[in-house]
Amino acid sequence: HEATLRLAIEGMHCANCAASIESRYRKTPGVKDVAVNLANNTGRVTFDPAQVSVDDMLAVFDSLAFTAEIIP
Numbered sequence: 001h002e003a004t005l006r007l008a009i010e011g012m013h014c015a016n017c018a019a020s021i022e023s024r025y026r027k028t029p030g031v032k033d034v035a036v037n038l039a040n041n042t043g044r045v046t047f048d049p050a051q052v053s054v055d056d057m058l059a060v061f062d063s064l065a066f067t068a069e070i071i072p
C-alpha cells in the first residue's frame with residue numbers, strides 16, 4: 001500500500017536545497033520515493049501510510065529552512 005503527496009515548496013534557491021530535502025525524506029522510514037523539482041518549486045513523495053502519516057511528511061520541513069504545502 002502506498003500514497004503519493006505533491007508539495008508546493010517555498011525557499012529553495014539552489015540544487016543543494018532540493019537535495020537536502022530529498023536526503024531528509026530518504027532517511028524517513030516509510031518513504032518509498034521522493035523527487036524535488038527546484039525549477040518548479042514542487043516535490044513528490046511516495047510513502048507507506050501504514051508506516052508514516054501525511055503530518056510526518058510535512059514535519060520533515062520543521063527543521064529545514066523551507067516551507068511546504070500540500071498541492072490538493
Ligand code: 9UX
Pocket residue numbers: 011012013014015016017018065
Ligand atoms: Mo544552496 Mo539552499 O547554497 O538553502 S543550499 S541556497
